[in-house]
Amino acid sequence: MINVLVCGASGRMGSEVVKTVHLSEDMQVIAVVDPSVSLSDGFHYGSLEDALSHLKPDVMVDFTRPDTVKKNIELALAAGVNCVIGTTGLSAADLDELEAQIPQGVCLFVAPNFAIGAVLLMKFSQMAAEYLPHVEIIELHHDRKLDAPSGTALRTAELISETRASIPQSPGKETEIEGLEGARGGSYRDITIHSVRLPGLVAHEEVIFGGQGQSLTIRHDSLDRSSFMPGVEIAIKKVVEHEGLIVGLEHFID
Numbered sequence: 001m002i003n004v005l006v007c008g009a010s011g012r013m014g015s016e017v018v019k020t021v022h023l024s025e026d027m028q029v030i031a032v033v034d035p036s037v038s039l040s041d042g043f044h045y046g047s048l049e050d051a052l053s054h055l056k057p058d059v060m061v062d063f064t065r066p067d068t069v070k071k072n073i074e075l076a077l078a079a080g081v082n083c084v085i086g087t088t089g090l091s092a093a094d095l096d097e098l099e100a101q102i103p104q105g106v107c108l109f110v111a112p113n114f115a116i117g118a119v120l121l122m123k124f125s126q127m128a129a130e131y132l133p134h135v136e137i138i139e140l141h142h143d144r145k146l147d148a149p150s151g152t153a154l155r156t157a158e159l160i161s162e163t164r165a166s167i168p169q170s171p172g173k174e175t176e177i178e179g180l181e182g183a184r185g186g187s188y189r190d191i192t193i194h195s196v197r198l199p200g201l202v203a204h205e206e207v208i209f210g211g212q213g214q215s216l217t218i219r220h221d222s223l224d225r226s227s228f229m230p231g232v233e234i235a236i237k238k239v240v241e242h243e244g245l246i247v248g249l250e251h252f253i254d
């Protein structure tokens with residue numbers, strides 16, 4: 001039985017994780033952490049520090065905020081607890097810093113996206129980038145998302161840039177006039193990313209490749225948060241069998 005602590009348990013994702021773990025036969029929630037908890041009672045805690053001073057879970061799952069996740073990971077690693085991190089916003093420099101703090105035998109697993117379909121979108125995008133190096137990404141999320149662009153868009157751009165042989169040149173790039181600041185999106189690893197935020201959306205991404213006389217669009221839609229749960233369940237089971245830093249659910253699925 002894997003003992004799980006859920007950080008951000010009152011949030012949209014955290015509450016789904018609590019339900020998912022509760023329904024699984026191989027794991028159980030031994031504590032939930034969220035600042036919205038007013039009284040600690042041995043199961044509900046208002047801070048991770050308080051929870052870890054009372055119990056030692058096998059795995060901490062974190063779906064909190066970009067500005068709190070790093071501190072939570074540091075606390076968990078210092079206590080020798082494996083981490084499954086869904087919170088986005090950690091930079092490459094943050095991950096380097098955290099990697100240095102992982103004790104022997106402990107695993108820090110970070111997934112920008114736990115939906116299997118999004119993992120496939122990234123894989124297919126890598127395949128397409130070998131043949132069609134001109135690409136732009138549009139990511140679309142609900143209007144309460146704190147960070148932009150999404151972690152999935154950044155990860156997709158990283159994977160594409162590792163795959164394509166060269167950075168393609170667009171003839172219009174040099175002379176392009178951006179009449180409205182931001183109209184052409186942001187650039188990461190020489191790939192343009194556009195972020196859309198609207199009520200009603202959950203998490204969506206479109207990767208558009210352009211070639212001579214053709215375009216290819218690869219799109220994934222998370223229609224509700226249950227789409228992330230099979231991936232979270234896989235990660236909790238696998239993280240206890242690994243050690244060190246692992247980024248991306250593709251490492252845990254065949």
Ligand code: NAD
Nearest residue numbers: 008010011012013034063064068086087088111112113114
């Ligand atoms: P949310 O705002 O609904 O929930 C966040 C919760 O964290 C809140 O209940 C808040 O009170 C709590 N919290 C804040 N600080 C905390 C702390 N220090 N310790 C414990 N809990 C704390 O947000 P959400 O929609 O559930 O998203 C959470 C994160 O997950 C975001 O970064 C989002 O981008 C990310 N996300 C990742 C995936 C993925 O597949 N990796 C999918 C969806 C969302």
